[in-house]
Amino acid sequence: MTTETHRVIRPSILYFGTPVVLLTTENADGTFNLAPISSAWALGQHIVLGLGSESQTVRNLAERPDVVINLASPDLWERVESLAPLTGADPVPESKRAVYRYEHDKFAAAGLTPRSCDLVRPPRVAECPLQLEARSIALTPGGEGRFLSVECEVVRVHADERITVPGTHHIDPSAWSPLIYNFRHYHGLAPELGHGFRSETAKAATRVG
Ligand SMILES: Cc1cc2nc3c(=O)[nH]c(=O)nc-3n(C[C@H](O)[C@H](O)[C@H](O)COP(=O)(O)O)c2cc1C
Numbered sequence: 415m416t417t418e419t420h421r422v423i424r425p426s427i428l429y430f431g432t433p434v435v436l437l438t439t440e441n442a443d444g445t446f447n448l449a450p451i452s453s454a455w456a457l458g459q460h461i462v463l464g465l466g467s468e469s470q471t472v473r474n475l476a477e478r479p480d481v482v483i484n485l486a487s488p489d490l491w492e493r494v495e496s497l498a499p500l501t502g503a504d505p506v507p508e509s510k511r512a513v514y515r516y517e518h519d520k521f522a523a524a525g526l527t528p529r530s531c532d533l534v535r536p537p538r539v540a541e542c543p544l545q546l547e548a549r550s551i552a553l554t555p556g557g558e559g560r561f562l563s564v565e566c567e568v569v570r571v572h573a574d575e576r577i578t579v580p581g582t583h584h585i586d587p588s589a590w591s592p593l594i595y596n597f598r599h600y601h602g603l604a605p606e607l608g609h610g611f612r613s614e615t616a617k618a619a620t621r622v623g
Contacts, residue, residue: 425597427597429452429595429596429597429598430596430597431594431595431596431597432453432455432594433452433485433592433595434450434452434485434486434491434494434592434595435450435451435452435463435484435486436448436449436484436486436494436497436526436539436542437449437450437463437471437481437482437483437484438481438482438484438528438537438538438539439471439474439480439481439536440474440478440536441470441474442474446521446528446536446537447470447471447502447520448497448502448521448524448526449470449497449501449502449520450486450497450498451463459567459568460566460567460568461546461548461565461566461568462563462564462565462566463483463563463566464562464563464564465561465564466561467555467559467560468509468510469501470502470503471502472562472564473503475550475553475564476553478535479551480534480535480548481534481548481549481550481566482531482534482536482537482538482539482545482546482547482548483548483566484538484539484542484544484545484546485542485543485544485545485546485592486593487542487543487590487591487593488591488592488600488601488602488603490541490593491593491600493524493541494524494593494600495600496523496524497520497523497524499513499514500516500517500520500523501514501516501517502517502518502520504516526539526541527539527540528540531547531570532570533547533569533570534547534548534549534569538572543573543574543576543577543590544571544572544573544574544577544585544590545571545572545573546568546570546571547568547569547570547571548566548567548568548569549566549567550564550565551565551566551567552564553565576589577589579618582618584614584615584618585615586615587609587613587615588606591603
């Protein structure tokens, strides 16, 4: 019989370390909202987002499906954090009033630069090395009405040349590092441990070398 090394805890949050994305969506008046989230994961060319039901982002996506999923890099953490107490919802929903304040121009508030997209209406965040133009295709309520899972289809990918493998469509995993939200603290990636058996960049490097 092995000795028990774990104890039962009740953590207030379960943010176990996921990449930070900045979502741009279109407001009813044709202006654009910008919001940091970390509940985002990919399945093929689809991304599923976990969004609080009182966020302006969800309101926008329920009416106007265009969205840009901008992947933040570790150097942007302070600008991400400057967006943390802000919401584009006016008036600020009752449940958020103690912590959040309304901000109409979050690009200016965070010192970030909008750059127009090819296929969707909201702008990209120029400072983010990876920018995914997408459209939401399904909003599924969950968490007893507190959250929605939003499935998005990516229609175009913009990648900073410095994180791509020249002459290919691959992201270079040694050049790209996501900003990780780890139990409300920000981290970058630690050095690589190895690669998966289906890595296409590792196979290409072996062929060249
Ligand atoms: C790093 C970080 C990660 C966050 N992750 C999420 C998330 O995954 N889902 C979510 O709904 N809110 C998340 N939030 C909180 C939202 O940013 C916050 O609710 C914000 O007010 C939403 O903006 P909006 O109301 O303008 O859409 C996160 C905030 C920060 C700073």
